[in-house]
Amino acid sequence: MKLLSIASGSSGNCYYVGNSATHLLVDVGISCKRVENALKDEGIKPSELDGVLVTHEHIDHVKGIGVLARKHGVPIYATAGTIAEMKKMTSLGSIDEGLFHEIRPDEKILIKDITVDPSSIWHDAADPVCYSLYGDGKKVSIATDMGNYNDYIVDKLDNSDIMVVEANHDVRMLEAGPYPYYLKRRILGNYGHLSNELSGQLIYKLLNDHVKGILLGHLSKENNFEELAYETVKLELENNSYANDVREFGLAVARRDMPMASIEA
Template sequence: MELLSIASGSSGNCYYVGNEETHLLVDAGVSGKKIETALNEIDRKPSDLNGILVTHEHIDHVKGLGVMARKHGIPIYTTGGTISEIKKMSSVGTIDDSLFHEIEPDEPFFINDLSIDASAIWHDAADPVCYSISDGKSKFSIATDMGNFDDYVVNKLKNSDIMVIEANHDIRMLQAGPYPYYLKQRILGNRGHLSNERSGQLIKALLNSHIKAILLGHLSKENNFEELAYETVKLELSDNEYASDVREFGLEVARRDRPGALLTVGN
């Protein structure tokens, strides 16, 4: 399996996950053109896509959803609450009902040879989820836009070979920054976003002996920066039982405005 972060941040989120048989997007929060360009760079094209998994309805996750689905006839998989909200969004445009496929958290389903497992998360959206995707040999997990986590989330994401975990903000930067009070409280709350420290704590709970890559995702443009997120998570991962150097885990920051490297596990 392979994973490409096309964009990850407060201004847009989109990831490609696939193998030779099956090709998926997790969210489509950037323009269709940007998605197509990124796919072309890894010798894929939008017409190859077998589905778009949507985590929730916020615009930084669905900006390009309508264009991609309509133009290429791509099925959309998400929860019922998210479908209802997407249908209300004039910015997404009208999407044919036949393209929507309602899913339920904790009820895994297949798209061709890939198993998809959605997990309920805490975020201020209608019915948000994160996703784990497996071919039976490897497991990739993408978990962003959640204000906190518990044992349920840890148990659903554990044993991942590659994972994208939110490291949205530095608490001190957010508190001292220009955001209005209500927005600061929203971000800091249990239905907001993970701080760098909390991200590191979640990652530490998910570490295993076969991790190939960890991407820190959904960094805030105003309340975080790459080096700070990396160093904070690195500190939280100190004294773990698997490695003394986080480079052994392939720890990196997913870029906000451009694709990263194609990450591959197995053939």
């Protein structure tokens, strides 16, 4: 199983997860062209995509889905609430009804040889989910856009070989920054986004002896920066039971503007 972060941040999100037989995207919040170029560099044709897993309907997660679906006929998997909201979005254009496939939280589905497990999350969207994907005896989890987490989320993400976990903002930067009060409250609330500290605390609970990569995702352009997110999470991971150096976990920050090197489990 391989994870490729194509784009991650408040301005657009897209991840590739797959193996030699099955090719999936999680969200397409960037242009179809950027997705095509990233896949080409990995030797994957867009026509080989077996599906797009949508976490929720916010534009930074679905911006390019309409073009990708029309151009390459890629199936779209999402919850009923997310599909309903996407159909209302004129910016996505017309999408063939037959490409939509409804999923339900905690009901696993099989796409070729990868099992997909959606989990409910707290976010201000219609029916948002995060995903764990199982294939080749490995587990890849992508969990962003969560205002908070609980034991259910920890249980669903546990034992991952590769994970993307949101580290959206630094609380002090957000509180002192230019955002209006209502937006600050939204981001800091249970249906907003994970701070760097909460991200580190969640990752600490998910550590195991076979982690091959941990990416910090969905960083805010205005209320965070890569070094701060990394160092804050690094502090939260001190005194863990598995490694003295977080580099052993492959801890890194996902880039907003360009693909990362792919991670293989």
